[in-house]
Amino acid sequence: MILPVSKTPLAAMAAEAWQDMYRGFRDVDFWVRLAYFDLVLRYRRTSFGPWWVVVTTALSVGSLGLIFSLVMHQNPAKYLPYLASGIILWQFISLCITISCDTLEKYAETINNTRTDYSRFILRLIGYHVLILAHNLTIFVVVAVIFKVDFLVMLPLFALGMILVMINLYWIGMLVALLSARFHDVTQVIQAAMSLLFLITPVFWHKQVLGKFAYLAVFNPLVHLLDVVRDPLLGQVPSALTYEALIGMGAAGLILVFLLLTFKRRLIPFWV
Amino acid sequence: MPVPGLEPPIRVEAVSLSLDYPVFDSQSQSLRNKVTRFGLGGLVQRDTRVVSVRALDGVSFRLSEGDRLALVGENGSGKSSLLRVLAGIYPPSSGFLRLRGRVSALLSTGLGMEMDATGRENILLCGLAMGVTRQEILGLSPEIAEFSELGTFLDLPVRTYSSGMALRLSFSIASAIAPDILLIDEVIGIGDRKFYEKAQRRLLGLLRQTQVIVMASHDCELLRGFCNKALVLQNGRCMITSDVEDAIALYEKT
Numbered sequence: 128m129i130l131p132v133s134k135t136p137l138a139a140m141a142a143e144a145w146q147d148m149y150r151g152f153r154d155v156d157f158w159v160r161l162a163y164f165d166l167v168l169r170y171r172r173t174s175f176g177p178w179w180v181v182v183t184t185a186l187s188v189g190s191l192g193l194i195f196s197l198v199m200h201q202n203p204a205k206y207l208p209y210l211a212s213g214i215i216l217w218q219f220i221s222l223c224i225t226i227s228c229d230t231l232e233k234y235a236e237t238i239n240n241t242r243t244d245y246s247r248f249i250l251r252l253i254g255y256h257v258l259i260l261a262h263n264l265t266i267f268v269v270v271a272v273i274f275k276v277d278f279l280v281m282l283p284l285f286a287l288g289m290i291l292v293m294i295n296l297y298w299i300g301m302l303v304a305l306l307s308a309r310f311h312d313v314t315q316v317i318q319a320a321m322s323l324l325f326l327i328t329p330v331f332w333h334k335q336v337l338g339k340f341a342y343l344a345v346f347n348p349l350v351h352l353l354d355v356v357r358d359p360l361l362g363q364v365p366s367a368l369t370y371e372a373l374i375g376m377g378a379a380g381l382i383l384v385f386l387l388l389t390f391k392r393r394l395i396p397f398w399v
Numbered sequence: 400m401p402v403p404g405l406e407p408p409i410r411v412e413a414v415s416l417s418l419d420y421p422v423f424d425s426q427s428q429s430l431r432n433k434v435t436r437f438g439l440g441g442l443v444q445r446d447t448r449v450v451s452v453r454a455l456d457g458v459s460f461r462l463s464e465g466d467r468l469a470l471v472g473e474n475g476s477g478k479s480s481l482l483r484v485l486a487g488i489y490p491p492s493s494g495f496l497r498l499r500g501r502v503s504a505l506l507s508t509g510l511g512m513e514m515d516a517t518g519r520e521n522i523l524l525c526g527l528a529m530g531v532t533r534q535e536i537l538g539l540s541p542e543i544a545e546f547s548e549l550g551t552f553l554d555l556p557v558r559t560y561s562s563g564m565a566l567r568l569s570f571s572i573a574s575a576i577a578p579d580i581l582l583i584d585e586v587i588g589i590g591d592r593k594f595y596e597k598a599q600r601r602l603l604g605l606l607r608q609t610q611v612i613v614m615a616s617h618d619c620e621l622l623r624g625f626c627n628k629a630l631v632l633q634n635g636r637c638m639i640t641s642d643v644e645d646a647i648a649l650y651e652k653t
Contacts, residue, residue, distance in 0.1 A: 128495060157533065168515045239507075241510065241529055394421075397489070
């Protein structure tokens with residue numbers, strides 16, 4: 128039975144929202160395959176495929192590494208692995224967030240012509256960027272081998288970190304996708320915010336340079352998203368606070384997205 | 400087949416369905432509007448109500464097993480909106496709708512089609528986009544491939560196809576899935592004459608397997624051949640629900 132939004136029982140709308148999110152996670156096969164398809168199709172007619180992204184990332188890591196180790200008087204052996212992991216992971220996180228903004232618009236035709244789950248579009252996007260990240264991480268591996276950083280010891284922690292990051296990117300992606308489908312300005316706001324956040328997040332500089340203001344960094348959620356995967360790569364254990372923050376953010380974010388979907392899900396075809 | 404003396408079960412029941420389609424232009428869609436309304440309180444008195452278009456206005460009908468409903472009406476009369484409400488894409492603004500069975504909607508050809516993927520890959524992609532499971536579409540794909548008659552072209556990217564060939568492929572995919580309730584929007588010229596006739600036959604076959612069909616089209620011949628009931632829409636209002644001849648006569652008169 129299909130009822131108007133105003134007359135549909137709340138429980139039914141909550142069930143729809145839950146189904147949307149749950150099926151998204153359950154059909155891993157679906158979005159992993161589509162993400163892989165997206166990657167293959169995107170680079171089908173190039174000779175180097177996704178390695179072109181690696182070349183671009185390697186160039187920015189190389190040039191930034193060179194300049195900043197001179198400007199900031201850093202020891203390249205310590206600084207380059209830090210910078211390489213930072214840039215690569217930041218790129219992953221920020222692309223997932225900024226590209227989520229356009230995702231519902233991108234699939235407008237599908238949304239307007241079939242009954243579909245919305246979460247799978249975001250998961251497909253995250254899947255795609257995980258694959259790109261996997262390529263980019265080879266840069267870090269090369270840097271780590273050259274400068275003898277033991278990244279293998281903490282590999283399980285890295286995997287755990289990736290899961291936490293993906294869960295958080297999922298709700299952030301859903302949130303910004305829904306908001307920017309409804310309010311087109313949000314896309315611009317997010318893009319501007321991400322380039323600002325790149326500067327105020329310790330991606331290419333160390334938290335320690337903040338001196339007595341270093342504690343301020345804990346209020347930046349992106350610091351935790353970055354640290355939980357970067358620290359293990361550099362052979363360190365992320366702080367307990369980082370885990371707490373990410374679990375808390377993840378839980379709160381998923382609830383927020385669930386509530387948004389409960390109340391607004393059926394209006395999404397009108398937005399895009 | 401309906402048992403004599405027994406009414407066939409009702410599959411679709413719509414009771415005074417209305418749809419107000421909210422239009423979000425840059426004014427109402429922009430965040431600034433919300434922010435200024437929020438921040439400046441009563442200072443800025445701007446009309447920020449969402450403009451909406453009444454796409455459907457009190458449409459009621461009932462379809463039993465075996466019914467084929469033709470939706471007739473001018474462009475913008477609400478045919479597509481009604482199909483989208485039936486498909487569960489748009490929520491009605493008032494009234495209610497009851498559907499029994501698996502619903503499938505062919506509202507747009509080439510949904511989920513990727514130009515750089517091969518025809519064979521697109522069978523999977525389009526199937527997934529239409530909400531069919533992977534196992535199901537993989538099971539159907541040899542039959543789809545055969546029906547499309549694209550042969551070795553199936554291993555080439557769809558980019559290299561002529562528009563007729565691409566349409567042929569998407570029709571073959573879309574018509575391979577037999578639901579209980581099928582919603583079709585404008586089945587128009589599919590490929591060359593030979594394929595068109597084949598497509599017609601397939602559509603007939605599909606229609607036979609399907610319990611209920613709702614079809615919007617301007618092709619009166621097609622509707623006469625397929626449908627046993629008709630609904631004429633004008634400005635979202637239901638003008639008449641009757642047999643097809645009367646409806647087409649009414650539609651052609653206006």
